[in-house]
Amino acid sequence: MIGKRNAVVSLLFVPALLASPASGQVAWDAPPLISHVAPAGVSVFLVSPAGGDLGGLLTFRHAAGPVGLGYRFAIADENGTDDLAVAGGIDVSGFLARAVEGSEVDLLWWSGVGMGIGSETVVSVPLGALVGWSGSGGDALFSPYAGGHIALDIRSGPGDDLDLSGAFDLGVDLVLRSGWLVRFGASLGDREAIAIGVRIGS
Numbered sequence: 001m002i003g004k005r006n007a008v009v010s011l012l013f014v015p016a017l018l019a020s021p022a023s024g025q026v027a028w029d030a031p032p033l034i035s036h037v038a039p040a041g042v043s044v045f046l047v048s049p050a051g052g053d054l055g056g057l058l059t060f061r062h063a064a065g066p067v068g069l070g071y072r073f074a075i076a077d078e079n080g081t082d083d084l085a086v087a088g089g090i091d092v093s094g095f096l097a098r099a100v101e102g103s104e105v106d107l108l109w110w111s112g113v114g115m116g117i118g119s120e121t122v123v124s125v126p127l128g129a130l131v132g133w134s135g136s137g138g139d140a141l142f143s144p145y146a147g148g149h150i151a152l153d154i155r156s157g158p159g160d161d162l163d164l165s166g167a168f169d170l171g172v173d174l175v176l177r178s179g180w181l182v183r184f185g186a187s188l189g190d191r192e193a194i195a196i197g198v199r200i201g202s
Contacts, residue, residue, distance in 0.1 A: 025122040026052040026076055028087035028114035029151055030193040031185035032169050033059060033072075036095075036106040036132040037143040039173070039181055040064040045197030050167075050187065051116065052076035052085055057195055066093035066108045078118040089114015089124070096129065104133045110149070126151040130169060139177035146170040151191070167191035 027050040033043075038061060045057040055076020062068050070091040078085040091112035098106050109129050116122045128149025135142060146169065153163040171185035181199040 025118055025120050025153075025155065026050065026074070026078060026085040026087045026116040027122070027124055027151070027153075027165075027191055027193070028072065028074065028089035028116055029091075029112065029124055029126040029149070030167055030169070030187035030191035031171060031195050032091070032110065032126075032128060032130075032149065032187070033171060033183065033185040033195060034066060034070065034091060034093050034108070034110045034128075035130070035143060035145045035171060035173055036066060036108055037134060037173050038064065038066060038070070039183075039199045042200045043181075043183055043197055044200060045183070045195040047074060047076065047195040047197075048193060049074055049076050049087065049195075050191040050193040051118075052078055052087075057197070066095060066110065068092070070112075072114075081119060083118060085116060085118030087114065087116035104135070106132050108132065108145075108147075121156045123154045124151045128169065141175040142172055143174075144170075144172040149191075165190035 030050040040061050040063050043059045047055055047057040057074040059072045061070045073088040075086050089112050091110055093110035096107040096109050111127045113125050126149045130145050130147025132145030148168045150166045153165055155161045167187040167189040169187050174182045184196045186194045
C-alpha cells in the first residue's frame, strides 16, 4: 500500500515538473471530470476548454464511478480565431485503492485517447491520477477530488510537433436534495480549463 500511494503522489506532482507551453489547439482531456463518483449517463456542461473560449461539452458513461469507459464531445471557439473547434475522446479509469487506511479517501487512475480539430489537429493521450472523498452537509452530498495528469500531444499542421503537457485537476460532484447532480471541474497549468454542468436524468 505504501509503495502504491507514493507512486500516486509522485504522479500528482509530475505535471509541475514537466510543464511546457500550452497548445493553442482545443484539448479534449481538460478538465477531466473523472471522479470516484462520476455518474452514469449523460452530463452537459458549459465549458471553457484548454485552447478554446466558451463552448459546450457533453459526456457519457456506461456505469457510475470510475469503472469502465467514458465518452465526451466538445465544441468551442478556438483561442485567437473566429473559428469553431471540436474535440472528443474516450477515457478509461479505475480504482488504485479504496477507503485508504480505513478512511473515506479513494485513489484513482485514468487515461484515454482523443482528438481536437481546429486550425490544427492534435491527438492527445493523457495519464492521470486523483484522490477523492465524499461527505454530507445540510441537504447536499458533496464529493470533491483533486489530482493531476500529463498528456502526450501529437499535432499536425504547420510545424508538426510532439509535446508533453501537464495539469493539476480538481472538481466536485454535488447531489442536491432535489435530486439534481451538479458537476464542476477545472484544470490548471498547461491545460487551463473550467466546466460546470449537470447530469441529465436520474
